[in-house]
Each structure stands twice: as C-alpha cells, then as structure tokens.
Amino acid sequence: MKSYDAIVIGGGPAGMAAALYLVRAGVKTLLVEKLSPGGQMLMTEELENYPGFPRGIKGYELGDRMAEHLQGYEVDRIFDEVREIKVGEGEHSILIGDEWINTRSIIFATGVTFRKLYVPNEEKLLGRGVSYCALCDGNFFRDKVVAVVGGGNSALEESLYLSRLVRKIYLVHRREEFRGLKCYQDKCYADPKIEPVLNSVVSRILGDDDVNGIEVQNVKTGEYSEIELDGVFIFVGFDPVSKFLPPEIELDDWGFIKTDCEMATNIPGIYAAGDIRSKNCRQVVTAVGDGATAATAAFAYLEHKNG
Numbered sequence: 001m002k003s004y005d006a007i008v009i010g011g012g013p014a015g016m017a018a019a020l021y022l023v024r025a026g027v028k029t030l031l032v033e034k035l036s037p038g039g040q041m042l043m044t045e046e047l048e049n050y051p052g053f054p055r056g057i058k059g060y061e062l063g064d065r066m067a068e069h070l071q072g073y074e075v076d077r078i079f080d081e082v083r084e085i086k087v088g089e090g091e092h093s094i095l096i097g098d099e100w101i102n103t104r105s106i107i108f109a110t111g112v113t114f115r116k117l118y119v120p121n122e123e124k125l126l127g128r129g130v131s132y133c134a135l136c137d138g139n140f141f142r143d144k145v146v147a148v149v150g151g152g153n154s155a156l157e158e159s160l161y162l163s164r165l166v167r168k169i170y171l172v173h174r175r176e177e178f179r180g181l182k183c184y185q186d187k188c189y190a191d192p193k194i195e196p197v198l199n200s201v202v203s204r205i206l207g208d209d210d211v212n213g214i215e216v217q218n219v220k221t222g223e224y225s226e227i228e229l230d231g232v233f234i235f236v237g238f239d240p241v242s243k244f245l246p247p248e249i250e251l252d253d254w255g256f257i258k259t260d261c262e263m264a265t266n267i268p269g270i271y272a273a274g275d276i277r278s279k280n281c282r283q284v285v286t287a288v289g290d291g292a293t294a295a296t297a298a299f300a301y302l303e304h305k306n307g
C-alpha cells in the first residue's frame with residue numbers, strides 16, 4: 001500500500017499553499033484534487049484584493065501561477081475523488097478512487113460548494129438558463145435579460161461583471177438591504193442596467209426547455225409576480241465540501257471544520273485550511289495563509305513523532 005507523510009485534499013489556494021510548504025520542508029506529500037487546480041479562483045473573474053497585484057489579476061491566472069509554482073517541486077498528484085477516510089492511531093487511510101493510501105497527516109482543503117435555492121426547475125434547467133458562475137456562462141447571455149439572486153458580495157460583484165455583457169439585470173434579494181460591501185452596493189445602485197428587486201424571493205424558475213422567466217414572491221406583501229428573462233444566476237452563499245469527512249472530526253453548527261489557530265482539528269495530525277474551516281473571512285489570501293500555517297504545524301507534528 002502506498003504511504004505518505006502528508007496528504008493534502010483539495011487543490012485550491014489553501015491546498016496548493018499547504019503542498020508547497022510541505023514539499024519545501026522535505027515532507028513526502030500527495031496532493032489530491034478532484035478536477036483541475038485552482039478551486040473557486042477559477043470562477044472568479046478578477047481578484048482585486050490579492051496583495052501584490054495592484055491592477056488585479058484574473059482568478060484563473062492566479063490559480064495557474066500557483067500550480068506552476070508547485071510544478072517545480074516533487075509533489076505527487078492524483079486527480080480523483082476521496083471516497084472514504086479511516087482515522088487511525090498515528091496513521092490514517094484514505095480511499096481515493098479504488099485505492100487505499102496511508103498517511104501520517106492530512107490537510108483538508110476542499111473548500112465550499114455553491115448553495116442552491118431548491119425551487120422548482122432549478123435543477124432541471126441547470127445549464128439551460130440556470131447558472132452558478134457568471135464567469136463561465138455570462139457570455140451566453142450577451143444582450144439578454146437575466147436575474148441575479150442574492151445580496152452578498154458575490155451577487156453584487158457578479159452583477160457588476162454581468163452588466164458588461166447583458167442588456168438588463170434584475171437583482172433579486174430577500175431583504176430590504178444588501179449584505180455585500182457598500183462599495184459594491186453603490187456601484188450596483190448606480191448601474192442603469194441593474195434593477196434591484198428587494199424583499200423578494202424566487203419561488204419558481206419558469207420554462208420548459210430553457211429558462212424564460214422567474215416567479216418571485218414579495219415577502220412583505222406575500223404577492224407573486226412573474227418576470228420574463230433568459231437566465232438566472234444564483235449566488236446565495238455556499239456549503240462546505242465535507243461529505244467524505246470521518247465522523248471523528250469536530251464540525252461547527254454549519255458543517256465547517258473546527259480548528260485551533262494552528263489549523264489543527266480535534267484529531268492529532270489532521271488539519272484544515274481555507275474555506276472548509278470554521279472562520280469569518282473566506283478569501284484567497286486567507287486560504288493561502290491557512291495552507292501555510294497548516295503545513296508548518298503538520299511538519300512540526302511529523303518531526304515530533306519522528307523524535
């Protein structure tokens with residue numbers, strides 16, 4: 001059976017930073033990533049708040065640069081899904097695809113997945129007008145009418161991005177006030193293409209083969225109305241990617257992994273980094289910091305075990 005000192009699960013910024021710090025410290029490391037490296041950076045048009053890039057950088061470009069940085073080192077990589085983890089005494093086993101692999105330490109960096117509205121037709125019309133990624137799908141809606149659902153930074157930022165492409169955006173939010181930063185709110189309110197639809201929830205997505213509208217309910221009056229449009233972009237937050245986590249790992253009430261300030265979980269030798277961790281600030285820059293901290297702590301743990 002293959003065996004490693006550290007397995008990093010997840011190839012976003014937290015996972016790539018952790019792997020980089022581990023291999024540079026001489027730790028025999030495996031990085032497991034389901035798809036391509038980059039995580040949610042791949043879905044971010046422009047990162048304006050990552051230090052060192054005063055004019056911003058495309059999400060995919062930063063992801064590529066991090067992946068390229070790692071390529072200079074001897075880190076094993078598997079592009080597959082982790083299916084099960086067995087926690088042991090000092091050694092753990094991970095089922096990746098059909099293969100069990102042993103490791104003395106683990107860093108979880110699997111991030112989050114987009115939350116759904118769970119309204120009629122959302123699933124059926126996914127890819128046929130329903131989207132969770134403006135960067136991926138925005139181009140299909142050039143000069144068309146769309147709705148953006150949500151009131152956080154993602155909904156506001158993505159509305160501003162889409163406004164460069166589409167003819168009109170209905171920005172549907174369930175409360176009177178947006179949650180996102182004031183600077184994004186101001187830009188959205190000033191944008192003539194963006195029409196806020198406040199105190200409203202999407203109750204149904206309309207269309208047989210493709211989206212042709214939404215039904216919204218005003219939560220104050222209870223009244224329903226329909227809006228004709230071509231696409232619906234949903235940005236209502238996210239959930240942790242945690243279905244394969246062993247039951248021994250302690251989670252918070254929302255399913256995110258609890259860690260201490262060294263990124264250590266309640267199980268010795270197991271760490272968490274990035275968006276999967278219970279914390280307030282979920283940003284690329286904090287993910288990278290988490291990854292470096294977790295790797296440093298894992299290295300110290302392995303050294304201590306080696307005596």
Ligand code: NAP
Nearest residue numbers: 117150151152153154155157174175179235236237238282
């Ligand atoms: P978020 O901040 O959690 O906002 C989710 C939004 O969706 C909230 O406005 C929420 O309404 C609404 N919502 C949740 N469930 C809903 C439902 N079932 N139906 C209708 N509306 C629903 O999520 P996010 O915008 O994805 O951002 C996630 C994190 O990433 C945040 O910490 C954010 O600051 C960060 N982020 C930062 C940047 C940046 O700094 N450039 C960019 C993007 C994201 P309520 O307001 O009523 O709860």
